[in-house]
Amino acid sequence: MRTRHRIAGIGLLLFFCAVVTPSGWAQKSAWRQATDSELSALLPARAPVEKEHIETEMRTANGITDGRGHFIAGVVLITAGYSADGKYSHYLVVQAPIRIGGVTLTPGEYVFGWQKDGEALSLHFHEALSGKLIGNAEAHKMTGTSRVESLRIWPPSDKAQIQIGRFALPYELTDEK
Numbered sequence: 001m002r003t004r005h006r007i008a009g010i011g012l013l014l015f016f017c018a019v020v021t022p023s024g025w026a027q028k029s030a031w032r033q034a035t036d037s038e039l040s041a042l043l044p045a046r047a048p049v050e051k052e053h054i055e056t057e058m059r060t061a062n063g064i065t066d067g068r069g070h071f072i073a074g075v076v077l078i079t080a081g082y083s084a085d086g087k088y089s090h091y092l093v094v095q096a097p098i099r100i101g102g103v104t105l106t107p108g109e110y111v112f113g114w115q116k117d118g119e120a121l122s123l124h125f126h127e128a129l130s131g132k133l134i135g136n137a138e139a140h141k142m143t144g145t146s147r148v149e150s151l152r153i154w155p156p157s158d159k160a161q162i163q164i165g166r167f168a169l170p171y172e173l174t175d176e177k
Helices: 004-030 035-041
Strands: 048-049 052-065 073-076 090-094 099-100 104-105 108-117 118-127 133-141 149-153 161-165 167-173
Touching: 004 167, 048 073, 052 090, 073 149, 090 149, 090 167, 104 133, 108 133, 118 161, 118 167
Parallel strands: 052 149
Antiparallel strands: 048 052, 052 073, 073 090, 090 108, 099 104, 099 167, 108 118, 118 133, 133 167, 149 161, 161 167
């Protein structure tokens, strides 16, 4: 009788591991590319940047979602004629903690700009409303063949990188709040 209970217990444990564990893995890697309609509902036509509301180029909008209401998405800013001209180029909405090229961003709204620095892009991240510098990161030329993109945030299961033009920098989702 004891052997039967032990075998049943082991069978139940194996069944539990086979059914429950993969669903836990799926939740962790469930980030996917956001749809155009999700992006247009999330990103503003005029982004609040410091004391201005700068127009965005919605056809460049890109981002990812976990399918549970959290997004990491961005769009190119049309900065001509604004005081931010040259300082910022992209608007970014972060709804899950993320580390981009060593810069940690908590949920919030950010802007970033870049300068070419030899064979790399030097990026600087700022809080959108205050303009406060959060940190700097470096994007490097992508290897292989990839389309040139104004902005592309790859899902973590694909490449875990943010692409700007022919350059990319790695990111990781974090548990930091």
